Amino acid sequence: MLIQWLRAAPAVLLGVTIGGAIVVTSVIRGESSPIPTRHEVPIITVFDNYAVNPELTTQWGFAAVVMSPSVNILFDTGSDGRILLSNMAKLKIRPKDIHKVVTSHVHPDHLGGLKEYLKVNSDVEVYIPASFPDSVRESITTSGARYRDITGALQIDEGVFTTGEMGTSPIEQSLVIDTSEGLVVLTGCAHPGIVNIVRRAKEVVPNRAIALVMGGFHLGSASDNELHWIIQDFRKLRVNKVVPSHCSGERARERLEAEYKENYIAGGVGNVLTLR
Numbered sequence: 001m002l003i004q005w006l007r008a009a010p011a012v013l014l015g016v017t018i019g020g021a022i023v024v025t026s027v028i029r030g031e032s033s034p035i036p037t038r039h040e041v042p043i044i045t046v047f048d049n050y051a052v053n054p055e056l057t058t059q060w061g062f063a064a065v066v067m068s069p070s071v072n073i074l075f076d077t078g079s080d081g082r083i084l085l086s087n088m089a090k091l092k093i094r095p096k097d098i099h100k101v102v103t104s105h106v107h108p109d110h111l112g113g114l115k116e117y118l119k120v121n122s123d124v125e126v127y128i129p130a131s132f133p134d135s136v137r138e139s140i141t142t143s144g145a146r147y148r149d150i151t152g153a154l155q156i157d158e159g160v161f162t163t164g165e166m167g168t169s170p171i172e173q174s175l176v177i178d179t180s181e182g183l184v185v186l187t188g189c190a191h192p193g194i195v196n197i198v199r200r201a202k203e204v205v206p207n208r209a210i211a212l213v214m215g216g217f218h219l220g221s222a223s224d225n226e227l228h229w230i231i232q233d234f235r236k237l238r239v240n241k242v243v244p245s246h247c248s249g250e251r252a253r254e255r256l257e258a259e260y261k262e263n264y265i266a267g268g269v270g271n272v273l274t275l276r
């Protein structure tokens with residue numbers, strides 16, 4: 001069950017009560033820092049072209065922070081590092097509290113903020129698709145940070161996995177987080193296909209339910225027929241909740257909302273979901 005995340009006080013909660021579970025899409029204020037308790041896994045969208053929290057800055061791109069009990073991960077960096085850092089500051093997430101950075105793919109709306117981010121915290125390991133150009137590796141090592149080339153699926157920390165490289169144009173990796181509520185599949189742009197990514201996640205961590213799929217679904221140009229079959233596949237794969245944002249497409253968001261009803265969560269910058 002998704003739970004309300006109330007550690008920050010005072011907080012303005014723009015949450016909605018959904019089928020007994022409370023999903024918080026919140027504005028975190030005050031002096032508290034969003035440090036999770038031991039078994040909570042907050043996932044905070046820190047960069048998006050959609051807004052959940054109007055106090056944050058929107059721009060085309062995506063980035064999210066995952067705080068598992070053992071590691072804090074920045075997944076993607078948006079298109080502009082200054083906006084990324086400003087949004088993180090408003091959400092009380094200190095750049096130096098991040099241990100690992102995972103970049104989904106080479107497009108500038110996901111990679112564009114990396115250089116600026118590494119200027120304020122180079123004490124991180126950056127997980128990049130091995131297909132990345134050497135210029136990205138140079139930029140990472142010049143900042144003082146370390147990189148790790150990813151090809152196949154890999155456990156990158158306790159309960160946190162990458163799907164490994166998928167697709168071709170461009171090659172992309174997605175994040176899979178194993179929580180007690182089930183798997184969270186976190187995508188950048190889902191260029192390899194959102195259904196293919198969910199299938200891969202189930203192979204990487206077998207015999208686990210899919211608690212939620214979140215991020216860019218890349219369905220902006222999908223026809224109604226294609227959307228119909230994607231939703232059918234999601235149902236077959238037992239995707240419990242969906243949080244589409246970034247490049248998911250307006251029509252896809254509408255169709256997913258109509259289908260998933262209370263299990264649809266509108267993604268956007270400032271969205272805070274906490275799983276147990």
Ligand SMILES: [Zn+2]
Binds near residue numbers: 105107189191
């Ligand atoms: Zn892309």
Ligand SMILES: [Zn+2]
Binds near residue numbers: 061109216
């Ligand atoms: Zn994108």
